[in-house]
Amino acid sequence: MSTKLILATVILMASCGTPSAPSDETSVVPIEQAVDKLVQAMLQADSASLSGLASDKLSYGHSSGKIENKSEFVETIASGASVFEEIKIEDQHIDIEDNTAIVRHTLLARTNDPGKGPADIRLGIVLVWTKASDGWKLLARQAFKLP
Numbered sequence: 001m002s003t004k005l006i007l008a009t010v011i012l013m014a015s016c017g018t019p020s021a022p023s024d025e026t027s028v029v030p031i032e033q034a035v036d037k038l039v040q041a042m043l044q045a046d047s048a049s050l051s052g053l054a055s056d057k058l059s060y061g062h063s064s065g066k067i068e069n070k071s072e073f074v075e076t077i078a079s080g081a082s083v084f085e086e087i088k089i090e091d092q093h094i095d096i097e098d099n100t101a102i103v104r105h106t107l108l109a110r111t112n113d114p115g116k117g118p119a120d121i122r123l124g125i126v127l128v129w130t131k132a133s134d135g136w137k138l139l140a141r142q143a144f145k146l147p
Contacts, residue, residue, distance in 0.1 A: 028094040031101045031129060034136040038127075039087045047078035054138045055130060061142040063123050085118070086110040099131040100139075106146065122146055 034053065041049035051074050054060075058070040068076060076082045092105035107125045112118045128140040 027096055028101075030136055031094050031096065031103060032092075034129060034138075035089065035092070035103060035105075035127065038138065039089065042077055042084050043087060045078050045080065045083070047074050050074045050077055055132070058138060059140045060138075061140070063143040063145050080114065083112045083114070084109055085112050101127075101129040101131075101136065103127040103129065107143070 037049065038053050040046075041053060051070070054070045054073060056070055058068075058073060060068040060070075060073040062068075077084075086109060088108040090106045090108060092103065095102045103126070105125050105127075107121070107123045109121050109123075110118060111121060123143045124146050126140075126142045126144075127138060129136045130139045131137075
């Protein structure tokens with residue numbers, strides 16, 4: 001190879017830069033904190049916290065197929081119509097693209113809904129968070145039955 005060709009190849013490679021690295025772990029910390037706050041608000045049936053975490057355009061999907069908007073979601077938890085006694089999150093994965101975060105995890109919970117009694121549930125969950133001026137807001141949630 002000629003010296004000019006080698007030099008041109010080196011310059012071209014240097015000008016292309018390096019591929020972008022995956023987001024570091026610190027970028028997911030605010031999302032992990034938002035998920036933790038959501039879990040605590042659900043356990044405490046805290047309507048103010050639930051409302052503050054949810055986007056006004058929330059679409060909250062249950063594994064049964066029922067869909068709730070923000071006010072319905074908050075009312076269901078705060079009124080005691082849906083009672084979570086324990087919630088554990090496993091196998092959580094977070095992907096962030098600009099102002100949107102997608103969270104996937106397995107939800108293990110103990111519920112005690114009126115008229116139904118205690119139950120242990122294990123569901124797959126997809127959460128979509130959007131970054132607002134006052135923090136991350138839950139835009140969508142879909143639960144699904146796991147095999």
